Structure formats: structure tokens, C-alpha cells
Amino acid sequence: xxxxxQSQPEMSVQEAETVTLSCTYDTSENNYYLFWYxxxxxxxxxxxxxxxxxxxxxxxxxxxxxxxxKAAKSFSLKISDSQLGDTAMYFCAFxxxxxxxxxxxGTRLQVTL
Amino acid sequence: GAGVSQSPSNKVTEKGKDVELRCDxxxxxxxxxxxxxxxxxxxxxxxxxxxxxxxxxSGLPSDRFSAERTGGxxxxxxxxxxxQEDSAVYLCxxxxxxxxxxxxxxxxxxSRLTVL
Numbered sequence: 001x002x003x004x005x006q007s008q009p010e011m012s013v014q015e016a017e018t019v020t021l022s023c024t025y026d027t028s029e030n031n032y033y034l035f036w037y038x039x040x041x042x043x044x045x046x047x048x049x050x051x052x053x054x055x056x057x058x059x060x061x062x063x064x065x066x067x068x069x070k071a072a073k074s075f076s077l078k079i080s081d082s083q084l085g086d087t088a089m090y091f092c093a094f095x096x097x098x099x100x101x102x103x104x105x106g107t108r109l110q111v112t113l
Numbered sequence: 114g115a116g117v118s119q120s121p122s123n124k125v126t127e128k129g130k131d132v133e134l135r136c137d138x139x140x141x142x143x144x145x146x147x148x149x150x151x152x153x154x155x156x157x158x159x160x161x162x163x164x165x166x167x168x169x170x171s172g173l174p175s176d177r178f179s180a181e182r183t184g185g186x187x188x189x190x191x192x193x194x195x196x197q198e199d200s201a202v203y204l205c206x207x208x209x210x211x212x213x214x215x216x217x218x219x220x221x222x223x224s225r226l227t228v229l
Contacts, residue, residue, distance in 0.1 A: 047218070106155050
């Protein structure tokens with residue numbers, strides 16, 4: 001079974017600074033996909049970024065980028081130029097051949113002035 | 114509406130009662146997931162429906178939990194003889210076939226269940 005671990009329950013960052021959220025996972029599969037989702041207080045889950053395991057290049061979406069280390073089974077999210085609107089829960093997620101997304105326990109990010 | 118709709122948004126019930134939670138997926142989405150979100154527990158997979166295939170029920174925590182999806186559209190999650198540990202937010206998500214691999218999982222706003 002796949003597991004996803006987020007070891008940082010809470011993080012805080014000042015506006016305009018950079019923050020990195022950690023995620024590790026465990027799988028025996030070679031082809032899979034990894035995601036970061038954002039859940040603001042409204043509870044609506046929003047896809048932030050996606051990484052395909054067979055691609056070595058790290059995914060980037062505007063201020064969001066990942067550091068994907070396949071051998072280490074690590075998938076961290078870097079948020080640059082943090083904004084107040086980035087305040088949310090962030091979930092790392094994995095999907096392999098079983099077609100179901102496995103989520104981590106989440107990291108609560110607070111962006112402060 | 115264009116999004117995934119869940120009802121009720123909040124439900125308070127007494128221990129031992131049965132509850133039904135409803136999910137209306139986006140029209141045309143063949144796959145539907147139920148997750149449970151408890152404080153500090155992340156999102157726990159419950160069940161997955163894909164088209165007419167047999168559902169993946171591997172995440173249902175006990176036989177008090179069941180779900181069905183009628184006509185490939187609306188889904189109902191039923192919890193019988195509720196216990197206090199069932200208190201959580203129950204999230205539903207739908208996606209086009211294969212959409213989960215692109216991250217195109219569209220979530221509802223969830224149903225918050227409180228068991229007294």
C-alpha cells in the first residue's frame with residue numbers, strides 16, 4: 001500500500017518570503033503521479049501542481065514549484081513570494097495504478113504580514 | 114450548478130442514529146470518490162466508483178459504512194448506528210475517466226458530520 005507523509009503539521013511564513021513544504025511517500029510502483037492540493041477555509045480543494053514520476057524535470061506553476069527526488073521518494077513544494085491568499089491547508093497526494101488518490105495529513109500554512 | 118454538490122453541509126446527529134450524505138457529481142464525470150477528513154488525519158479514502166465497474170470499497174472503515182451510486186450519477190454515503198468517532202468532514206470528488214491522473218479531481222465542499 002502507498003503511504004504519504006507530511007511531517008510538518010504547521011508552517012508560518014512572512015508575506016513575500018519563500019517557504020518549502022515537505023512530503024515523502026512510499027511505493028513499489030515505478031509509474032505514478034504526485035500532486036499538491038490547497039484547501040482554504042472554504043474547504044474547497046484546489047489542485048496546485050502535478051508531477052509525473054517519469055519526468056525528471058520539476059514541475060512549476062507560477063510561484064509554485066516542486067523538488068521531486070524519485071530515488072529518495074521526496075516531493076516538496078516551494079512557494080515563492082508568499083501571499084496572504086496562500087494561507088490554507090496543503091495536502092500532498094499520490095496516485096498509482098489503483099486509481100485512487102492517497103493523501104498526506106496536511107500542512108497548515110499561515111502567511112503573515 | 115457546475116460544481117460537485119454535497120448535502121447536507123452540516124449534520125448533527127445522536128449516537129446510534131443512521132445518516133445519509135449525498136453527492137451530486139459534475140455531469141458526465143464517470144468517476145466518483147468519497148473521502149473522510151478528520152482533524153489531524155488528512156484525507157482518508159473511503160470508496161471509489163468508476164462507471165459501471167464494481168466499486169473499490171477498500172477504504173470503508175466498517176460494515177456500518179456503505180455507499181451506492183445510482184444511474185452512474187448521484188451517490189449516497191450511509192453510516193448506520195453512528196459513533197462519535199464518525200464525526201468528520203465527508204468529502205466527495207468527481208472526475209472524468211482517467212482524470213484523477215491529471216489531478217482533475219473536483220471536490221465538493223463536504224458534509225460536516227457531528228455525532229453527539
